[in-house]
Amino acid sequence: MRRWLLGPDGALGARLTAATLAAAILMVPFMLLLVLVKSAFTPLNRFDQGVAADLHSYALSNPGFARAMEFITNALAPETWRVLVGAAAVYTLLRGAPRLAIWAITTVAAGGLIGLAVKIAVERARPMLPDPVSWAPGWSFPSGHALNAALGAVTLVLLLLPVLHGVWRAVAWTLAALASVTVAFTRVALGVHWVSDVVAGLILALAVVAATAAGFEAWRRRMGRRPVEPYIEGVEPEMAAPKATGEPR
Template identity: 45%
Template sequence: MVVLVAGVLFAVVAVLVETCLPLLMALDWSVMSGMYTFGVANPELTAITQVWTDVLGPWPWRLAVGAVAAYLVWRGAVRQAAWALTAITAGGVLGWLVKIVTARPRPELPDPLSPALPDAAFPSGHAVAATIGAAIFVMLLRPRLSGPARALAWGIAAILAVSVAYTRVALAVHWLSDAVGGVLLGVLVLGVTTAAFARKPAPAPVS
């Protein structure tokens, strides 16, 4: 159900971005400009935000998932390793393809707070990677966690994903809808890949 909702919402946001809905454009500009003004006035917080977005950027997540996948293969959990690598890779590839299709410009400011890649804005690759990466670790640890611990783990994963998405807008390198779209795409990819790698039930014995 969560995956379906994420898919529908992502499609809606993508369509609104592609059609440049005035209401969405106004909201994006208002949020981004407000955060930019705050960032300029608070350079210390901006520096911390930059560190956070770098440490939890796409490549750190990819490398972390790759390392865990290698460990899983060593332990004989090849299926889990393949799922983790597929999920984090699919997120990056699909995010890149959507960027090509939408070709949405990033915010252009006279004095940028942070460097950004010269690619399209929608969706945020940082948000996609953080959402998928954090969830992968929770799902791999899930069998070892009790009920309360699982809830706490999912809460931490959600905070990581949302905080990374926030940094992209706070640093004025993405619009709010880019960050939201990135999180939604991450949830969608995670759900689809998890379903694809789910173990099929054993066939019923022949009577």
């Protein structure tokens, strides 16, 4: 038993367990928010409404701020992230890694579909503010913009980490975090989402990526590849090597 725990299979088991636990732990606050939203928990509603009112008042008094928020939210819309991840998937195909491309597309698609399913199940209304500075269709919880921004940004970082080194890996994670949080903020600032909507979107995105990364790591090990820590090396470190002519990565 001790030999197994210290060997490669044990290392794999520990990594997969940690990734699975991370996904499960991330789902705890998401499910808590879902329950509070569905039950119309008064303190949460008051907080959401207070932040929405304050930001809406500021946006009405500062048209330049509202225009900047509108520009950012449109520039970093879900379609933008899908195009970027799609382009990255094409690059991985050209590098001889079709399974990695499938992982990236599956992660973004699955996360988006889960978010849509939750929206339909919860049916939370969007903020109704006087003199709205923006408008969005559909239900409110969770925020699709926040969800897709985090899904896209984190997926791209996990794809790029193998070709980044040193401080550039920290820079990539910082930019991904800033992009995700900025998009989330614009949705609240424009009055089309509550704070709890965007927080739920960010959390759900991280849980989905953690789960799919754990699944990809399990496949890697079954193929005889060394265990990796995706958030440090990327989900497929071999991408940094020249294109192989053998078995698809």
